[in-house]
Amino acid sequence: MNIQKNLMRCGALLAAVLALAPSALAADAETASVPAVQLIPAVRTVQTDWRLLLVNPWNTVPEGYEIQLATLSNGLQVDERIYDDLDDMLTDCREAGLSPIVCSAYRTEATQTRLYRNKVARVRASGVPEDQVEAEAARWVAKPGTSEHQTGLALDIVAASYQILDEKQEDTAEQKWLMENSWKYGFILRYPSEKSDITGIGYEPWHYRYVGKAAAAEIYRTGVCLEEYLGRAVLPAAELTPARPARAAEAPAVRPLEPVSSAASV
Numbered sequence: 001m002n003i004q005k006n007l008m009r010c011g012a013l014l015a016a017v018l019a020l021a022p023s024a025l026a027a028d029a030e031t032a033s034v035p036a037v038q039l040i041p042a043v044r045t046v047q048t049d050w051r052l053l054l055v056n057p058w059n060t061v062p063e064g065y066e067i068q069l070a071t072l073s074n075g076l077q078v079d080e081r082i083y084d085d086l087d088d089m090l091t092d093c094r095e096a097g098l099s100p101i102v103c104s105a106y107r108t109e110a111t112q113t114r115l116y117r118n119k120v121a122r123v124r125a126s127g128v129p130e131d132q133v134e135a136e137a138a139r140w141v142a143k144p145g146t147s148e149h150q151t152g153l154a155l156d157i158v159a160a161s162y163q164i165l166d167e168k169q170e171d172t173a174e175q176k177w178l179m180e181n182s183w184k185y186g187f188i189l190r191y192p193s194e195k196s197d198i199t200g201i202g203y204e205p206w207h208y209r210y211v212g213k214a215a216a217a218e219i220y221r222t223g224v225c226l227e228e229y230l231g232r233a234v235l236p237a238a239e240l241t242p243a244r245p246a247r248a249a250e251a252p253a254v255r256p257l258e259p260v261s262s263a264a265s266v
């Protein structure tokens with residue numbers, strides 16, 4: 001079993017290497033006859049690939065989307081197909097002397113609805129005109145059906161020493177390690193600071209999305225966001241740009257009720 005897993009890892013690593021340095025491997029018998037530029041669209045056109053499911057303000061979670069969940073040791077859940085890679089990533093992060101904590105993972109439609117309604121209520125109470133309440137709330141908490149957390153493929157990871165969801169999160173050693181290394185395990189930083197007009201979501205230096213190792217390596221290498229990688233960043237600019245920068249499109253600053261030990265997060 002371990003041997004098989006290691007073989008699979010080698011295959012994934014090879015895929016990552018191919019994506020990173022196709023020209024360096026031009027002598028390889030299998031790739032020599034195929035120009036590197038033709039390898040990428042072939043990946044992107046696999047619309048049925050569950051790892052590349054696009055969920056954003058303009059693409060909702062598919063009707064009846066079903067996933068099998070795996071439960072982390074802190075009780076949160078993810079799509080079971082990403083569990084091993086997530087476990088590997090967090091284990092290696094800890095072995096580097098760091099303390100990552102998964103503070104949000106899979107959310108049901110009901111949970112997302114509750115978060116969104118709570119935000120609507122807070123916005124209404126703040127005196128925002130009624131016809132602007134929902135739009136204002138959606139800038140901070142994703143409307144039900146448009147949150148990646150409903151797919152089980154996304155998770156929020158914070159540093160044990162700084163568990164607030166704001167831009168200072170990027171200064172922690174944990175985020176620096178994750179931003180530099182998460183692609184090796186199939187994860188991408190989903191909402192980079194310079195891509196908000198395309199993703200529709202503000203900078204979130206804690207939200208990671210599983211896309212598989214080959215896609216993650218390509219996205220990391222080229223500096224694109226998922227919409228660009230999938231060739232889906234085609235909406236009119238007026239539709240793409242939020243009226244006001246949305247710094248956090250989901251739950252505002254959240255602290256777990258009680259500290260979670262680093263060993264307990266997966």
Ligand SMILES: [Zn+2]
Nearest residue numbers: 155156207250
């Ligand atoms: Zn998130």
